[in-house]
Amino acid sequence: MSPSGIKTEKLAGWNRPPVIESDGEGELLEVAMGPHHPSTHGVFRMDVVLDGERVIKLKPVFGYLHRNHEQLGERQSYLASMPYTDRLDYFCSLTNNWAYALAVEKLVGQEVPERAEYLRVILAELTRIQNHASTIGFLLQEMGASGTPLMYAFREREKILDLFESLTGSRMMCNYMRFGGCRVDASPAWLEATRKVVAGLPAFVDEFERFLMTNEILMARCQGIGVLKPDLAVNAGISGPMLRATGVNYDIRKVDHYGIYDRFKFRVPLGDHGDIYDRYMVRMLEMRESILILNQALKDLPAGPVMDPKAKIRNFRPKAGESYGRIEAPKGELGFYLISDGGPNPYRYRVRPPSFINLTVLEDMCLGSNVADVVLIFGSVDIVLGEVDR
Amino acid sequence: MKSVEEIKAAIEAAVPGAVVKVILNPAPNAQHSLLIDAPHAVAVAEFLRDDDELALDFLSNVTGVDFLDKEIAEKVKVTRQVPKEVDGVQQMVDETVEETRKRVEPGYLEAVYHLFSVSKKHGPVIIRMRTANRTDLVELPSLTPIWRSAEFQEREVFDLFGIVFTGHPDLRRILMWDEFKDHPMRRDYVEPDDYEYEPTAHDDVLKRAQAHKAKVSAGEVSQ
Amino acid sequence: MAVDEKLKIELGKQGVMVTTIQELYNWGRRSSIWPMQFGLACCAIEMIATTMARYDLARFGSEVFRPSPRQADLMIISGTVTKKMAPQVVRLYNQMAEPRYVIAMGACAISGGPFKQGYNVLKGIDRYIPVDVHIPGCPPRPEALIQAFMTLQKKIDEQHLTGEDRPRHLDEQAPGEFNVPEFGEHDLEPPSNPGTWTVPKIIQ
Numbered sequence: 001m002s003p004s005g006i007k008t009e010k011l012a013g014w015n016r017p018p019v020i021e022s023d024g025e026g027e028l029l030e031v032a033m034g035p036h037h038p039s040t041h042g043v044f045r046m047d048v049v050l051d052g053e054r055v056i057k058l059k060p061v062f063g064y065l066h067r068n069h070e071q072l073g074e075r076q077s078y079l080a081s082m083p084y085t086d087r088l089d090y091f092c093s094l095t096n097n098w099a100y101a102l103a104v105e106k107l108v109g110q111e112v113p114e115r116a117e118y119l120r121v122i123l124a125e126l127t128r129i130q131n132h133a134s135t136i137g138f139l140l141q142e143m144g145a146s147g148t149p150l151m152y153a154f155r156e157r158e159k160i161l162d163l164f165e166s167l168t169g170s171r172m173m174c175n176y177m178r179f180g181g182c183r184v185d186a187s188p189a190w191l192e193a194t195r196k197v198v199a200g201l202p203a204f205v206d207e208f209e210r211f212l213m214t215n216e217i218l219m220a221r222c223q224g225i226g227v228l229k230p231d232l233a234v235n236a237g238i239s240g241p242m243l244r245a246t247g248v249n250y251d252i253r254k255v256d257h258y259g260i261y262d263r264f265k266f267r268v269p270l271g272d273h274g275d276i277y278d279r280y281m282v283r284m285l286e287m288r289e290s291i292l293i294l295n296q297a298l299k300d301l302p303a304g305p306v307m308d309p310k311a312k313i314r315n316f317r318p319k320a321g322e323s324y325g326r327i328e329a330p331k332g333e334l335g336f337y338l339i340s341d342g343g344p345n346p347y348r349y350r351v352r353p354p355s356f357i358n359l360t361v362l363e364d365m366c367l368g369s370n371v372a373d374v375v376l377i378f379g380s381v382d383i384v385l386g387e388v389d390r
Numbered sequence: 391m392k393s394v395e396e397i398k399a400a401i402e403a404a405v406p407g408a409v410v411k412v413i414l415n416p417a418p419n420a421q422h423s424l425l426i427d428a429p430h431a432v433a434v435a436e437f438l439r440d441d442d443e444l445a446l447d448f449l450s451n452v453t454g455v456d457f458l459d460k461e462i463a464e465k466v467k468v469t470r471q472v473p474k475e476v477d478g479v480q481q482m483v484d485e486t487v488e489e490t491r492k493r494v495e496p497g498y499l500e501a502v503y504h505l506f507s508v509s510k511k512h513g514p515v516i517i518r519m520r521t522a523n524r525t526d527l528v529e530l531p532s533l534t535p536i537w538r539s540a541e542f543q544e545r546e547v548f549d550l551f552g553i554v555f556t557g558h559p560d561l562r563r564i565l566m567w568d569e570f571k572d573h574p575m576r577r578d579y580v581e582p583d584d585y586e587y588e589p590t591a592h593d594d595v596l597k598r599a600q601a602h603k604a605k606v607s608a609g610e611v612s613q
Numbered sequence: 614m615a616v617d618e619k620l621k622i623e624l625g626k627q628g629v630m631v632t633t634i635q636e637l638y639n640w641g642r643r644s645s646i647w648p649m650q651f652g653l654a655c656c657a658i659e660m661i662a663t664t665m666a667r668y669d670l671a672r673f674g675s676e677v678f679r680p681s682p683r684q685a686d687l688m689i690i691s692g693t694v695t696k697k698m699a700p701q702v703v704r705l706y707n708q709m710a711e712p713r714y715v716i717a718m719g720a721c722a723i724s725g726g727p728f729k730q731g732y733n734v735l736k737g738i739d740r741y742i743p744v745d746v747h748i749p750g751c752p753p754r755p756e757a758l759i760q761a762f763m764t765l766q767k768k769i770d771e772q773h774l775t776g777e778d779r780p781r782h783l784d785e786q787a788p789g790e791f792n793v794p795e796f797g798e799h800d801l802e803p804p805s806n807p808g809t810w811t812v813p814k815i816i817q
Contacts, residue, residue, distance in 0.1 A: 035698060036651055036682075036701060036705055037680075038650050038680040041652075042653065042654065042657065043652075043653055043654075043701075062542075062564050062565055063563075063564060063565035063566060063567070063695070063697050063733075064695060064697050064698045064701075065653070065654055065692075065693065065695060065698070066565040066566070066695055066697065066733045067654075067693050067695065067728040067731055067733065067734055068728065068730075068731030068732055068733055068734065069728075070575065071575055071731065071732065072728065072730060072731060075730070083727070084727065087654075087655055087727070090654070090655035106418075106419040106421075107417050107418075107419065108417070108418070109417070109418030109419070150661075150665070151665050151666050154661070154662060154665040154666065154667075155665070155666050155667070157662075158662070158665075158667050171659075171754065172655065172658065172659065172752060173655070173751060173752070232538070234447050234448055234508050235447065235537060235538045235539065236537075236538040236539045237448060237449055237450060237537065237538070237539025237540075238539075239450075248508060250448075250508045250511070255511045318417075319416065320416060320417075321415050321416045321417025321418075321419075322415055322417060322421065323415075323417055323421060324421060324451065324504055324514055324516070326450070335450060335451055335504070337451060337502070337504070339455060340417070347455075348453070350451070350453040352450060352451040352504075356542060356543075357539055357542065357543065359542070360538060360539055360541055360542055361538070385654065386654055386655060389565060389695075565697075565733075566697070566733065567697050567796040568796075569796045569797065570796070570798065570799070571798040571799060572798075572799065574732045574733070579732070581732050582732070582799040582800035582804075
């Protein structure tokens with residue numbers, strides 16, 4: 001039984017993107033979009049075959065930002081990889097930290113103090129809000145709203161980055177979490193500043209929605225474009241807002257209950273059509289749910305240590321074994337797979353990058369649509385190249 | 391969810407001839423895995439996906455692991471005949487001695503798949519496959535026909551580890567350029583000598599710098 | 614030939630503007646440096662943040678990010694240059710019209726940074742193209758990028774239009790095209806451009 005309720009016995013036909021025939025008039029045009037292209041969010045390349053305006057073939061080309069993250073992770077100690085995880089998805093360094101810390105904590109059976117768990121939730125949800133706001137800003141930028149929505153998004157992002165900076169010392173590369181807690185405690189002044197920023201966030205989301213939700217151009221260019229079916233989405237390993245926009249109720253915060261997410265009341269927004277507009281709306285609604293979580297976490301934040309005093313920092317050598325830890329990062333399921341052979345370095349260090357796997361169905365979504373829509377469909381996937389290529 | 395032993399039994403009941411081995415994980419998280427044999431892998435994967443109770447419809451993660459050839463030194467007790475003088479007569483007597491023998495256990499490449507169920511919300515079930523060795527017998531069946539999400543990830547494993555997935559629809563290099571030789575994530579990969587000098591090099595770095603300098607003066611590389 | 618500063622101010626009071634061609638030329642150049650819209654990695658996000666409301670790069674006349682290299686004056690190497698990307702970066706630089714400037718933003722663009730040991734990471738873009746301003750940081754803050762802009766403006770202000778030290782775009786002998794490396798079996802061929810970069814010395 002498939003998650004959408006449709007009984008699909010064998011998904012064999014879904015294995016490959018459909019073949020689209022050209023109409024036979026005129027010549028086919030092969031275009032390499034990228035690696036330097038203003039809409040590709042960095043150094044991504046798509047080899048597109050066009051029949052007029054229609055896309056009949058699209059092959060993504062990766063590797064232009066392949067920075068050997070996994071090999072570096074195997075050459076250095078467990079702790080030394082923590083700052084490198086910041087640079088995976090450089091919009092959301094704190095959720096990357098959390099996923100990696102979670103994988104190592106699972107490997108050694110490390111407990112995390114209450115207060116640290118709460119701080120992790122607060123920081124992860126702030127990260128989610130700034131990521132989704134920026135993503136929507138970039139999506140509109142690609143629609144032609146040059147700069148303005150992005151400026152609104154970045155105005156809010158800067159406020160959140162200020163919080164990150166005053167807590168962790170860096171705007172983007174926070175390197176904040178450790179195996180068994182967090183690096184430093186949050187001061188009362190920081191919490192007060194956070195409450196103030198969080199109190200201002202609903203107004204921002206309202207404003208963003210008022211400008212965008214019923215915008216005619218946005219609706220015309222997003223609704224019914226880049227449709228993804230739920231069965232294919234699950235089969236292709238799509239995760240995060242993109243999966244939920246197809247109507248599949250799968251949020252790892254609810255499924256795995258990692259951290260302390262089972263203590264908070266929040267809903268999982270789901271889409272209905274799986275088109276660009278649904279992906280945009282799911283992100284919009286997720287920001288609202290994140291604000292709810294933030295309010296609860298800031299209210300209940302207990303006192304106590306932020307680091308398990310028994311946690312080993314220096315000379316950290318986990319016993320042989322392996323672990324797979326995953327969290328619901330803003331872009332989808334971010335997992336870390338570690339194999340330890342008892343040494344100071346991981347024997348195998350693998351990142352399960354949501355952005356990379358979400359691109360599996362890019363061709364399926366783009367085939368048959370106009371080349372101008374490719375830019376939008378690609379933007380709605382929400383990728384960061386640092387994570388795609390690692 | 392079923393335990394690994396129960397899944398093993400279910401697979402063996404459903405796919406005749408499949409050889410499944412449970413690999414225990416000593417870490418506290420107890421994420422045990424199942425080693426499946428390559429010839430039946432596609433059938434096993436299809437069963438895991440379509441079985442109503444398991445319903446592992448979501449392949450989350452595919453990765454490769456490289457295990458080098460291991461030289462194992464083990465002490466063996468050997469009985470052999472040694473000449474000995476017993477009661478003034480020279481004769482052969484059995485004697486047990488300990489001897490250290492070395493043998494090379496061939497390394498292998500491993501593909502690891504992490505499966506979850508979206509409809510049943512359980513997981514992970516971890517399956518792995520091993521190649522016969524690291525040099526020529528590196529073929530494994532591709533699971534892309536079962537889970538589309540393996541498409542790019544298997545290409546990545548092929549690119550970085552050199553496992554050839556038979557039945558993959560589009561097996562090309564994905565991260566490195568097409569002209570690239572070798573598989574850089576293998577543990578015995580030797581990096582290109584594009585060494586950047588550091589002004590105050592020491593230890594390993596100094597050794598590499600001097601080796602590079604010697605090459606330059608011998609005219610092997612330009613600078 | 615510079616105009617006497619006191620005389621210049623005195624004449625200015627009487628409504629007469631005096632300047633030299635060089636000053637006017639450099640003033641025009643430095644006041645509207647159009648960067649190329651070209652992001653590589655993490656630093657690109659800080660580059661975008663610099664152009665946004667809070668840091669407002671428009672104050673320096675550089676808010677017009679051009680998607681095409683043909684219309685750009687400045688290339689900001691914002692992030693890690695991998696070996697797979699390096700030929701494209703050099704090609705883009707070749708496509709820019711003179712005068713053109715390069716800012717190497719962040720540790721990766723300068724030397725490979727934290728990813729220096731990687732098999733696919735170029736150890737500094739100055740191996741292939743000349744860099745005007747380096748800014749350290751991982752990533753550099755928007756203020757640092759603004760500092761880099763101001764440094765570049767200062768550099769442009771001080772350039773002489775004639776003589777031995779004239780800038781490259783006024784020198785007929787100076788190279789216009791830079792060698793685009795090719796993909797080899799393990800590394801780029803050649804691993805560096807000898808005309809642009811020489812090996813640093815080792816101190817034993």
